[in-house]
Amino acid sequence: MSSGQPLSHPVEPTLTIAQVVERTGLSHDTLRYYEKAGLIERVGRTTGNQRRYRAADLAWLEFLIRLRETGMPIADVRRFAELRSRGDETVPERLAMLREHGAGLRERIRALRRDASALEDKIDHYERLLERPGSDDLI
Amino acid sequence: MSSGQPLSHPVEPTLTIAQVVERTGLSHDTLRYYEKAGLIERVGRTTGNQRRYRAADLAWLEFLIRLRETGMPIADVRRFAELRSRGDETVPERLAMLREHGAGLRERIRALRRDASALEDKIDHYERLLERPGSDDLI
DNA sequence: GCTTGACCTGGAGCGCGCTCCAGGTTCTAC
DNA sequence: GTAGAACCTGGAGCGCGCTCCAGGTCAAGC
Structure with a gap:
């Protein structure tokens, strides 16, 4: 119910998509859409291919939500995300x-x-x- | 180029759609769409079926634009317009x-x-x- | 009278930002 | 081991608010 498989050797707590839905107010579909659309880097998976969000993912998500809520278009957020990843x-x-x-x-x-x-x-x-x-x- | 055929007996100055476009910043298409969608009552026409906007139309348009710019959905503006006409x-x-x-x-x-x-x-x-x-x- | 540009209509199309769906896999609890 | 919930994917669909288009009519200047 809480953390799931760790992704890196020193165990970092992670969140399931349901937990992220709850914390952010975004829907499952929106979260997956954001990932598909390149607003979020591909998030880590368990061995069974289920998403596990790390604290850094959450932090970026929360900032991204602010950008969206203040009216930044998806395309611009994607651009920002690309820059970030560079x-x-x-x-x-x-x-x-x-x-x-x-x-x-x-x-x-x-x-x-x-x-x-x-x-x-x-x-x-x-x-x-x-x-x-x-x-x-x-x- | 300025006023066109009057609509009522005491001559009231009216505006062509192009003049309303210029004053409001809305496009021709948007103005026609608003009329079709019931946000504006059917505006007066010349004998040749061209729109002529009166001062009252303009005033309502400007208020409507404010409602839209502050995020009121089309459907709600229509509702408001219907109430107004009653x-x-x-x-x-x-x-x-x-x-x-x-x-x-x-x-x-x-x-x-x-x-x-x-x-x-x-x-x-x-x-x-x-x-x-x-x-x-x-x- | 003719040209040119402004205007008309109904209806199709579009961009955005999700949202839903079908069909399958995985996880959890018993 | 099995039921049921949670999750996965690719792709279709949708609601909103325009915007564009085709095929005409009308108006103003020469």
Whole structure:
């Protein structure tokens, strides 16, 4: 129920896919899809070919989820993952990607806040309309 | 090039679809799609069956765009549009929709800000890695 | 009157990001 | 050793939100 076959000689605790599903909120299918799509390196297997996720896999997964949740497209995440797997000489390029993504994200947040306050105004408008109806019905 | 045939007796200025494209940033196809999909009531036509958008159409379009940009699905926008077309007795329901949408939006903004600052941390990490390389490579 | 560009319609197609399926293997508990 | 749950694979399917296309009609300038 807990760890399964170790993959390397000094026993490192690993997680089954079900446990990763539980921890990340991703589905089995999404996890397999991410692997197939190259967002995750091929994760280690037991002798019976079942996935065993290591702590490093989890850490990357969690970062990847953040990238996705902030709107980075699959293709870009894959690019980032490829850079990562090529080692330290790709750090500058990865940094550039993150900076660009961060800038876009901050911009989106600003836009959302503007929209949110416009929405509040509309809500206020509706509330006034409810209190004294029939006054105007612009929207 | 400017206004086209009026639709009602006291001449109200109207916009061609090209002018609406320019003002809203939506494409011709998207505008027609929104109409087909019921997000916009059938807009007035010239005798030659060409669309002419009135100020009220524009105002609704701009609000609709805000709803879409803040992530409201097409189906919900259609629902809202239907309520709108049923008149003032649907104001409470519309208000409820907007309040719920606003709450979700604020929650999303909060999450994005958390993610954005986690992203900054990761960027800092990469910057340190660039300054004194080889120290660690967790992500 | 003719040309050219803007506009119309219905319907097919597409990119994204999963999600589901069939058919098989493996693991766990008894 | 066996039942049942968990896992595997390749590939098809799907929901969303457009976007494109074919085959026309309409409008404005010369």
